[in-house]
Amino acid sequence: MFLEVRELSAGYGQGRVLHGVDLDLPAGGALTLLGRNGVGKTTLVSTLAGLLPPTGGRVLLDGQDVTGWQPHRLARAGVALVPQGRRVWPALTVQEHFALATRHGGRIWPQERVFQLFPRLGQRRRHFAGQLSGGEQQMLAIGRALATDPQVVLMDEPSEGLAPVVVDHVADALRAMVQAGLTLLLVEHDLHLALDAAQEVAVMVRGRIAHRCPTAEFRQDLPTMQKLLGVAA
Template sequence: MSTEPVPALEVQALTAGYDRSTVLDGVDLRLAPGGALGLLGRNGVGKSTLIMTLMGLVTPTSGRVLLDGRDTTGRRPDVIARAGVALVPQGRRIWAPLTVAEHLALAGRGHGRRWTVDSVLDLLPRLRERLAQPAGRLSGGEQQMLAVARALLTDPRLMLLDEPSDGLAPAIVDQIAGLLGTLRREGVAILLVEQDLHLAFTVCDEIAVMEKGRIVHRATTTRFRADRATAHRLLGVA
């Protein structure tokens, strides 16, 4: 009998798109519990569409999505969130007029959760200093921290992050990397869509590359970094 743990996420031949166009063309992906996978690729290859489909915001046309072995294909976003998936979307998408405290109160509704407002604020002390401040007046880095805090308060086992470094200074990106490392040690699996290779290499133990709606390459981070020819061919970087 196999003792291999059930994947936190398993994607099987997933196809999805918009209107009559196909963006995802048979995506296969596995992510172990507590693992971290960096999803790389040029613009327009389907990375964000994959994230949105996994979260239930885009309906797949075929294939399957399994979360901890349970089929969530085509389920509503609220059902998927209750199954243990949280999204940190590109651009943060915080509600500018609401205060930090109001964001956390809305996200933290519910009982018996491992992550509470207090534990999240202990992890992100800068937000504790900004509780009364409208989110629209936060810096870009503080808004990103708020987006992560909001996601954590849903008590996820899997966190989907879409370009969390977008528009942030290198020092703030390093803080994001440290935060994601802490979440991994707490057992949260991470699927990270990212253009910042430094962040992806720091956080993730595996790298997958998308091209034309498919996963075309996967390797450990160490092997991917050592294979400069493949990185250049797939990503156009040295």
């Protein structure tokens, strides 16, 4: 397994959110993480990205123990984050975002390759991020992550606040990333996007992984969807 999470615990202050999470992801695998609000999905992503220190457990990346590493060190090891809410820098241009993020000269994901994935960004390369639409900012957040030449991409709610046509563009980009061999962990509330983007689905309940199965199997298991997510389809 490329990413291995063992009995991971984390929280905020005295409050514990993750209660011994176990999760494996093979190299080139794509997993969608589902769950109701407040079950710990964003906390898990933040912990894996180094933004929140774990209080217990281990995280292994390609066999190396990276538990508790700082974000910059994890980024150099190949972990990229596309955060919830995009968090782009309004006063920097699209090109400046890429210049700051690029590692190794952008050998795997050079700027022009990202622009092929998101042609609109190429057209807006000299614009400030604050001048971009919400959809363009999300494309920029994904492109910025790719510019680090990552091995693992952690994505938190990439469809949040986007128009359906933009969500379709994001879905196309996720498929292209998986086809390019990236390992992807996706947190997503949009079931159409979530089930379209990954080969497997995991569902969190109260800070633990309560269910995991292939996406095709989950699509057909309406009772489990209803029980774990409160939806009928």
